[in-house]
Each structure stands twice: as structure tokens, then as C-alpha cells.
Amino acid sequence: MKTEIIIINKERNVTLTAYTQQVGGKFANITKRPAVLILPGGGYQYCSDREADPVAFSYLQAGYQAFILRYSVAEHSSWPNPLEDVEQAMELIRSREDWNVYTDKVAVAGFSAGGHLAAAAATMSKKRPNAAILGYAVTGHDVKACNMTAPDTTPYVDKNTCPCFVFATRTDDLVPIKNSIEFIDALEKADISFESHIYAYGPHGFTIGNSSALTPGKPICNRAHRWVEDSIEWLKDMFGDFGDGEMSKPKCKGHFSGDSDAYLNLDCTIGHLMRFPEAIEAMGDFAKGMDEEEMLKAVSSMQLKGALRFMKVPQEVVDDIGNKLKEIPNRI
Amino acid sequence: MKTEIIIINKERNVTLTAYTQQVGGKFANITKRPAVLILPGGGYQYCSDREADPVAFSYLQAGYQAFILRYSVAEHSSWPNPLEDVEQAMELIRSREDWNVYTDKVAVAGFSAGGHLAAAAATMSKKRPNAAILGYAVTGHDVKACNMTAPDTTPYVDKNTCPCFVFATRTDDLVPIKNSIEFIDALEKADISFESHIYAYGPHGFTIGNSSALTPGKPICNRAHRWVEDSIEWLKDMFGDFGDGEMSKPKCKGHFSGDSDAYLNLDCTIGHLMRFPEAIEAMGDFAKGMDEEEMLKAVSSMQLKGALRFMKVPQEVVDDIGNKLKEIPNRI
Amino acid sequence: MKTEIIIINKERNVTLTAYTQQVGGKFANITKRPAVLILPGGGYQYCSDREADPVAFSYLQAGYQAFILRYSVAEHSSWPNPLEDVEQAMELIRSREDWNVYTDKVAVAGFSAGGHLAAAAATMSKKRPNAAILGYAVTGHDVKACNMTAPDTTPYVDKNTCPCFVFATRTDDLVPIKNSIEFIDALEKADISFESHIYAYGPHGFTIGNSSALTPGKPICNRAHRWVEDSIEWLKDMFGDFGDGEMSKPKCKGHFSGDSDAYLNLDCTIGHLMRFPEAIEAMGDFAKGMDEEEMLKAVSSMQLKGALRFMKVPQEVVDDIGNKLKEIPNRI
């Protein structure tokens, strides 16, 4: 492994630590690697070492290139300084050929205030990451308590937001859990893929949750440390996994429904389809059952394919509806 | 283990299957056992066997008594029939002495429509469970799609709701994930303890998620089956664990903050405390920093103890504030 | 699930408890199930309930049919009574059509003295199981300490022994760990497939190792409980896993090398091949390097395919040797 420390912005004390692993040689099947850019927390006052190296080791072990950004804090923390730092780091990670990074497989992982910054990268940045891991992140208005100039990121979630992995403890006494809840609610409304784990109890800032990273004496539930392994498995689902020369195909796509696809399809939600007269015709009898307002409200977020299966509609009818829908251009 | 099938309501075909394990004897340290009442899904049309025995085995293995309620479905499903069935079952479980159940450690575990029923038990019932496990539960208005008479449970969440463990897959094509998100949002607002896991992808109705319970051929992420083990660990946190004669103390309490305690304290949220002039006085300088509206909004959900720690307020000052708050009666 | 208690031998108080799950119906993809016959421990003086139901629940949850045999103990324990009980149970499990068991997928799982009995079933029985799980089993001469008439099973391990999963704690103060070591050593010598886990510390009789099954107050390492899940995964490897109508193919075969196959092949060990002049000729240059006694001794247990790969012998040469070997009949 090579270690480099690159000065991103001298005046603002911004550095990028690059931990990069070899490709080829004894790793003959690996030609490039996915990457994680780590954004430690610290209330925009400092960048915590507890959320730096220990996190990097976790992803390095999984075969990823790992980068730690010590972004603009304290007197340099005015927005958009920190986000600009992230954008510069993202650009560097994607352009340095000797780092052997898949340019479309770069995640950010941020914690607390760093989680705010990761969420900003995922929602507002000009250099978007391909996935975001948000740990006890102060994604909402609460960020003002540590950085008055920093924006609430939740309203910026839209269909261009990358898939997110969101975790926190329900008893976080510093960053209220509603930050995470409101963020995944926004992801759901924007039809974005995500995974989320809210653990029953544990302190703020528990980082990777093992004995060497935890502050002694603070009770934490025994599930909390699993986010590390789970986020690695999730990244495999979103980015694909190491294979023989190239990564395997992702198992999960970035959007849930077909509501933003070019043409209508069985993955669309019923609420979306019912806005298209041609789709109503294609759904035939099924659509007729939807004309009651209360029923329509009840099923509007359901995917058509699930509803048809639940109604035990025969497969050939389902296929027929699917074929008809595929002819109808979507208006989003 | 003893197996009994008890007819709860003959006309409506309601039965309770009781799987009860011995206490004493070779289990000398066990005098009673906690219990789980399982409510299978099936869209209020039937009770699925896939969500019955396999779930029971999981909790039996953990040392729990397990009960399966086949509640009123199909032509008998009109509300409140199913909830009445649950109430009768709860009463029986708590009163049958030969079942050796801790009356204050009875959880419900419901799936899909059964998850709706479990949520109703947790929020609306006269015989409340002590914890609820809600699997891909149709907790919201969407329940109307399968049972027009059944109520949206989310509005009923209040400070008397029991702790909940909520899980689902983000890609559920039948019960939209917003059911789970809105439910945990309501739990948060009501200050109720919970744990939640939303897995990246997997089908509706994945039950315990192993090869014998899954329908073949439907992709599911490799974290989804972990809810079983995690819910058992969570129940230990809420109910205590087996010990030498009696259960150990719970590690997690049912409410998060001190906002509903009899007297004010450091666990109260700042927003709550700022409503009490005496509390403002007790917080001294700290409260003065809160007078800006934007700042107060940012910190209102934060617990006072977390904020004081973040501000590095010396421990003796923290203790002093704590002592003063404890004198102030709470008005909820 | 159905529960039946069948009297196997009234005089000797031998019973078989059958916990059988449904096939078909909502489990449409399951037509039969593999099974586990559980043999609790108790020093041939009794059958411990701690190693009965809790073990059964574990395999039931995995989709297996589970049977508990309370075999001949105390005054009825003279050999071969207990083994005869097992044989009767095995025959019943394989012949009762309404139990829907795959007759070639029946494992035994025995603990302590019950582990001795399971090992006897695996090595000496007329009704062999298809796999054996041996927990802190008194497989060796030490069995005499609790049953003078019972045989040391280790000498009976031969090429007809079924695959075994062997676990124990290194600090077992009742059944010395050498029982397990000598048993796996015998399995290795007989070329039998096995998996084994010897955990650093923990008491004898820890059964499934969770809080409801453990005796309080006895330190045990946090890996010890994993044998349950690991043995289930191992059974899947040996028996195949649930699929769409039938079980998938096993991933691991019952013998390690090709030394007992009908014809020689690349999976044979070098020591075995060097006994055949035709094989020596087929191996060509490679065999010449083996003529030194010390070298031959060093590589005799190595499979030919591994050695050729290590020597970087080109694939076409390897294929050529393989083709020649396949023509040579084996003499075992």
C-alpha cells in the first residue's frame, strides 16, 4: 500500500491522505479498484482522527482505495469552502491514473458534520459521488448548531441524488435521529435507492464501533458496529464485486421504481401510471378498480407488478399489460 | 416443548398455537420465559404458514415461548375483529400460569397485514404488548388496499406506544417503504424507543429470509435475514436476558428523552426545556446562547446533556444544572 | 409443525420425539426435507433436555425435520442397546412417508455421551447417517468413564464413515479435547470430509451456546455459539440447499482425495500414485523428482494437482498426465 498526503488547499489546511493498493502482479484479477472518500466529523471545528484511519482500514480490507479528506474547519468552515474541498478531492481521485480507481465507483463516507458534508456532496455537488455512506449525519437544519453557514441538505435530495447508506443510533444525544429519518424520507420521495440502519442505542460518534474506536464506558447496542460490514456488502450491491479482470454487475439499481424511466413499465407506481390515459387503458380491468379515491390513495405508491401479483392476475395478462406500457413514453 | 392449539373464536376460525418450553428441571436457572405472539401476513385474506412456524422456531431457539395467532381474515376481517382476537390472545398468554410467561415481557411480531395488526396492538389496543416487531408492515393508509375497514395505525402512535423494531426492504413492490418510514417518524415524534433496518433490496414477504423460507428466484440482499438475530438481541436489550433465576435488567428504556419524566433533567431536549422559565434560569449562560430563533430551532431536538458535552461545559457546571433541573416539575 | 412422541422401546424407556414441518401448500417449492436426529448427552445416565429442544429449534428454523431420541441410559445403557435404538430411529425416519424426509439426507447430531453415540452411528452402525455432527463428543476410550461397555469409536473410522462436523472447547474439563483431535485425525487418515472447530475456552455441555441454553456464570468464548449456524451451512454444503422443487447439488463431496476412486486421477495423493508403476510413467519428469526418500515423504499426502500447480507445470502437460491416469484402474 502506498501512502500519500496531498495538500488540497494550503491556506485552509486542507489535505487528502491517499491509501492506495496495488493492482496486477499477485492481484492479477484486479485492474482497478473502487474507492471511498472519508469525511471525518468534528462539528466543523476539527476533523476527528477516530473517524479517519479506522474507517479507511475497513474499506482497504475490502479491496477499496481509501482517501481521507481533512476539509476546511473552524475559521475556514464557511460554506461552500468544505464542499469545494470535497469537489477538488473527487476530481483528483477520478483523474489520478496511478491510483487505479474506477471513476464511476467512488463513494463518500461521512460522519456527523462530515456526514452533512457527504450528504451535500450527494445532493448539491458539481462532482457527485456514486454512492454515499452517512453516519449519524447532521443532514438537516440542525447543522446550524455547529456551522451557521452550512445548508440543510434534505431539501436538495432529488432524482439525481446518488444511492445512500444511512445509519445512526436512535439515542444519539447530539444529532437528533430525525436528521436520518427525514433524509431517508426525502430519498424515498425522490425514488432513490438506499439502505438504512437505526440502532436502538449508542452514543454519538461511535465510528466503527469496535473496542479500539469506541470511547470506553458508553453503552452501545451490539448491532451498531455491523454498519461497517453491511456498508461494504451494500457497496458491492451498488458497484459490483471483484471478479476476473473486471467488476461483476451491480445487483441493485440506483432508482427504485420505473417512474423516471423513458417509457412506462411494470415497475412504475400505480399513482404515476394513473396519470396517463393510455396507461389506464393498458391496465384494463385492473385500472377500473382504482377509480375510488380512497383505494387509489391506498395503492398509489405500490408498484404495478406487485399489485398485479397480489391480485393473482395471470402471467399472460401481466405480460400483455407490460408490453403495452412499454410503448407509452414517460413524462416525468 | 408442548404444543397446544386453542380455539379463540370458533365462528371466525381464530386459533392460537402455543409452543411452550419447560422451566426448571435441567433449565434450573429459568423460572419464567418472555414470549412472542406471532401474527402472520396474508393481506387479511389468509394467514401465511411461511410467516408462522419458521418465525416461531427463531424465538423458541432464543428461549422464548412462542405463540401463533391465526386471526380473523377474509369474510371475518372487518375491523375490529382481528384486533379483538389479538387482545384475547394477549390476555390468555398473560394469564395461563402453566405457560410460565413474564407478563411484562410479551412482544408481538407481525408481518405485512399481520404487521399492521401488530402496529394496531402497539398503538390502539386495550391489551398492549411490551414490544412490537413489525416486518414489511402495512402500517399506513395503504392497508385499505387489502382491508377497507382497517385503520391507518400511524396517527395512533403516542407516548403510550411500546418500543418497536421495524424492518423492511426498500424495494418492496407491494407495501411501499414509506409505511415503515412514516411509522418510525411517528415513533420519533412520540419519543418512543425503536430500532429499524431498511435493507437495500428484496421481495415483499421474505419472512425469516433463509433458503427454506424464501420463495426461490427472487433476489434479496444478504443483510435481510439478519433481522431475526437482530430482533432477538433487541428484545434482550428491552426485556433483559436470561440469568440466574431471573432476567437481567433491560439495557434500553422505552422512551428516549426525559421529556415525559416527572421532573426535568439533563436527558430532556433543549426545545422542551426552553418552555420552562425556571429551566432557562437553571441553564444560565448556556440558555442565553439559545435566544436566536435559528439557533434554537437547530438545537431544539438535541438532549441537553449532549449539547453541554459538545460545548465542553465543565462537569461540575453540568452537575449543577442537572441538580437544579431535578427540582422543576415537568408539565408534559 | 406436528409433534409426535413415538415409543421405540418401552422397557428401556426409549422415545423418539418427531417435530415435522409441512411440505407443499405455502411451501410450494419444498417437496421433502432433510432431517437431523438429535442425541442429547448425559454420560449415558440420562438424556439432557438442554441438548434436546434447543438443538431441534435450530435445525427446524433451517427447514429441517428434527427428531430427538431419548436412548437407553442408566441401567439400560449396556452396549449395544443405545446403538440399536439409533438404528431403529434411523429406520423409522427414513421409512415414514408422512414425515417427508429425503432418505439420503439424514444427519445425526450428538453431544457428549450422545456425541459418542453419534460417532458410533457414523462408524459402526448398520443404518448409517449421511452426516454426523459431534459436539464435545467422548469419541475415544474416555467413554469408559461413563459407560464401561461402550466402545472407543475412533478405531472404527474407515472409508465408509460419513462426513463429520466436529466441535468442542479446548478447555473442556470433562471430555478431554484429545477425543476430538484423535477423531479428526482418524477422519483425515480415512480420507473422509469433515469440518472442525475447537474454540479457545468454554465449559463442557454448552449446548447451543446462547443465554437460554448456557448455565449462568461459566465463561465461554464468543465464538463457541457459532457452531449452530456453521453446522447448518455445512449441512447445506454436504446435502445441498432448498431450491425450486428439489435440493440443489452438494458443494462438497464425502471424500477428499481420489485415492478411493475407481481409476487414478489428479485428485489422488502423490504417495498413492507412486505405488503404481504406470502412474509413475504417466507423471514423467515430475515423478523423477520424487525418487529421493525425504522428498517423497514430504509430498506423499499432497494431491498431484496441487503439486503440479505449485511447480507451475503447464496446463497442457497437466491435462496430459490427467488423461493418462484416468486409464489406470485403482487398487485401493
Added chain:
Amino acid sequence: MKTEIIIINKERNVTLTAYTQQVGGKFANITKRPAVLILPGGGYQYCSDREADPVAFSYLQAGYQAFILRYSVAEHSSWPNPLEDVEQAMELIRSREDWNVYTDKVAVAGFSAGGHLAAAAATMSKKRPNAAILGYAVTGHDVKACNMTAPDTTPYVDKNTCPCFVFATRTDDLVPIKNSIEFIDALEKADISFESHIYAYGPHGFTIGNSSALTPGKPICNRAHRWVEDSIEWLKDMFGDFGDGEMSKPKCKGHFSGDSDAYLNLDCTIGHLMRFPEAIEAMGDFAKGMDEEEMLKAVSSMQLKGALRFMKVPQEVVDDIGNKLKEIPNRI
């Protein structure tokens, strides 16, 4: 984290790569760290990168300092060159104060030929490690196949050998599994603590067993990768865990029985105690039951405390025997 590459022996191309983490600062509770010295495999012909960094990341994540020794190979591999390299590395690790290593908590972790070297360090070295992790190690005579000058390490196992964690796959086609079996057998005979995991199937050289370290296309059972996490938990048991300023006490001691303690005690094996006439007297009635040769043979490896518990000897009698034994000096 700091990275240093130190030349241990220029002529022989021996280097030590040191990955050292900070103590103090944000890790206020950590004043020193335990360490692992990694010895990659490669048949004494090279040092494999696949068994270098990926292994280091695993222990770094657990809070350990990690060191990789690229020892004397190929033309420099004559014994005792490689062992001398290890001794120099061990000395350096224990003496470099700026590396902040607990001098009594330094483990070696070796793989394949590197596992042979780790076993040699554990059994023959002048600078012994405090624990050894041996992965698919060629501990026996088979080492001659890759290095004629290297000794069989198994005969050197004695009561001064450090605790060992031994893992391999049963189907290793290059290093026969009997290497691991014979090594743990020797550990048992020498009364040394150990943990061992032999997984049902998988290729030689599977390193940390995840997708980035495995060679694609070689079947491996899904337990095999768990040695990483298990070895970390085991090291915690042997070394203690991170606490508030210093490490907690170890949970497991280095020897199993009391047979090498200064005075006799209840942890001694019966076979050992029966060699002392004073001990026979102290054991009273219990010892009388041992006079039959066959019975004595059956119980000789059993610890006295286990046997007394099994015989249900009352606690006060047990205590009395224990007190008498403690007066009798041991002759080992």
C-alpha cells in the same frame, strides 16, 4: 497511520514494513497497542502480496500495530536465515518506543510457508512471540517439499510454546491438512492453549477469504473467511482488550491444566495427580475409584474439577480436596 519500510538485511532483501497508528490525542484511552507481525507465504520462494497488506488492514482495523516481514527467500532461504529475520523483527518491534507496542502482546501471523516460519518462531525462536496465528501452515515434515533445509516444527512444541490459533481448509491440495492436525495434537500434549478451525473446503492460499483477496473461480466454503474476525476475538481473549488507559485482563490463560503449576490444584489432570501419593491421599474416596487400570486410562486426561463435578461430589468436599492439593509441590 505511519508507514515505514525498514531494511532488516540488505544482502538478503529482507524488509520490515511498519504500519503504526497513533496513541493519545483523539485516542485518549489508548497509550500503547498490541501488535501483529505478518509472515506472508510463497513456498520460501517469494513473499506473496496477497498475504501481506490485506492481512495487515484486518488487524489495523482492530486497533493493532501491523508489521509485514518480507523474509529471506529463494537463494537466501537456507535455514536459519528466515528465523533470524523474524528474531530481528521481533526485537525491533519490542524496542522501538515510538511504535508504542506492548512488548508482551506481540503476535505472529503466518501463512503457508510463512505459517511454517510463524510456527518456528513460536516453538524454536530466541525471541518468542506471545501468540501465533497459523494459516494453512506447512508445520510438519512437508515443508521439505519447498525448503529442504527447514525443520519440521511439530516436534519442537513444548510447554514454552505460545498459544496458537490454527486454521486451514480440509481440502487444501498443497499443504495436507494433517500438518494442522498434528500441530494441534502436539499443542494438546504440551498443555498449550489454542483455538482451531478446519473449514470443509477451499483452496490453499485463500488469505483473508474475501472477494478482493481470493483468486476468482475456486470454490470455498462460506465459513472460511471468518478466521479473520475470530482470530481478532481470540487475540482479545489472550491479550486483553482496549480499555480506559490500559488493556483489560486476558480471559484465557496460556496453559490449559494445572499440570505445570508450582503446586498441585483442581485444574490438574487426574493422570498427573495419580503420580503423587500425597495427592492420592488428598483425593480420598475418589482416588480409590481410580485403581482399576482401564478406568484410570479413561479419566487420566480429565481435569479433577470436572470429574468431581460429574460425580456430584459436594462443594465442601471439593474445596477440601483443593485446599489439600495446594499444599503439595508439583514435580513436573
